[in-house]
Amino acid sequence: MRIYSASSEETLRARKLLRAWIGDGLVSQEQYQLLQKETISEQRSTNIFLRLVLFFFTVISVGAGAALFFAVFRPSQRSGGVIFMIFAAVCYTAAELAVSKARLYHYGIEEALAVWSVGFLCFGIEDAFFMGRSYSPAEFVVPAAGVVFSLWIWRRFGFPYTFLAAMIFVIFLPGYWTSSLSAQHLLIAGFYAIGLGVVVGVRSRHRFDYLDETYSLVEAMLWLGIYLAINLKILSFSLPVRWWGGIPDTSGLFPRPFYWTTWLLIWCLPPIILARGVRQKDRFVLAVGAIVAVLTLVCNKPYLGWRRHTWDPMLLGLCLTGVAVFLRRWLDKGPSGVRHGFTAARLSGKDKHWMNAGSAVLGLASPQSITPSPQPSSDFHFGGGASGGGGAGGDF
Helix, strand or coil, rough: CCCHHHHHHHHHHHHHHHHHHHHHHHHHHHHHHHHHCCCCCCCCCCCCCHHHHHHHHHHHHHHHHHHHHHHHCCCCCHHHHHHHHHHHHHHHHHHHHHHHHHECCCCHHHHHHHHHHHHHHHHHHHHHHCCCCCCCCHHHHHHHHHHHHHHHHHHHHHHHHHHHHHHHHHHHHHHCCCCCCCHHHHHHHHHHHHHHHHHHHHHHHHHHCCHHHHHHHHHHHHHCCCCHHHHHCCCCCCCCHHHCCCCCCHHCCCCHHHHHHHHHHHHHHHHHHHHHHHHHCCCCHHHHHHHHHHHHHHHHHHHHHHCCCCCHHHHHHHHHHHHHHHHHHHHCCCCEEEEEEECCCCCHHHHHHHHHHHHHHHHHHHHHHHHCCCCCCCCCCCCCCCCCCCCCCCCC
């Protein structure tokens, strides 16, 4: 089902690890050259910067081409929907050929084509069957098609953001089935929970191969999605306004048993996610556990209807700093600075690499914020003196 062979992906993973090892000094230059010859891949990959450039260039090119077609030929509404679906098939076929013939691997071009295929499919179904008509519950097939096709592309090509796109499409489904906000939150959380169960079951068979990182990221996104679906405050548009109190919250929109059950769940989920991350030694799941724990602390007062104060962020920062210092010292006091396979010491330069890459992107995005403005030169003007007898003035 996956378009890349297992041997190709294992080889690319080995080359990625090899580059990290040579950067960390774990292997010598001779060992690196020897291992590099044994990990030659037929797939063509590129760095993250060129990948992003090619992705956005292809997105703009395909979008401009489609817009030009509609501007020139001006098809009718229904035929426009059919044309959109034809565009979806063309883009998906081009993505398949880019991988199978041109041997592109996460190169940006095939990614943009796959993304456009999802967009064109949803636009085509909407225009061909539902545009210009009164509301119909059957219109849920548009986001449902987005869910199915996004999941297929994730499974076929391994693009993690297409799984995120499928999760976003799921958010729109319950609105076609029920007008109850409580039921909508439950349905979204239920869909994510089903997906989480499937991913956890499948991931156990890929614990030590190239698919483990993919399933790790997907599991982390599903945990975060479940938390956001049951937290009734984090997605409230009026939360920034109510941050300091003074405006009634929207808790009256939900039944009281459901409201307080979600409050209890947002306190139960963070330790469950953190325990899962610790048990699996999974950095993505651990990061999500830490994020939802902070969000629970932030949303607790709005849930309880308490007034917020200006010093609340300061107290939260002190609390997080204390937890970080305690964990670091606790790990450092273990044998050789290690406890149960965890250490506070940095073992890899991967984080440093991403920090440097982020700094470079920030510098390109806002050079004026880090480049000091030129200071005006101070021109000295000599004057005011006098020379007696020579006829020189004071500005000499």
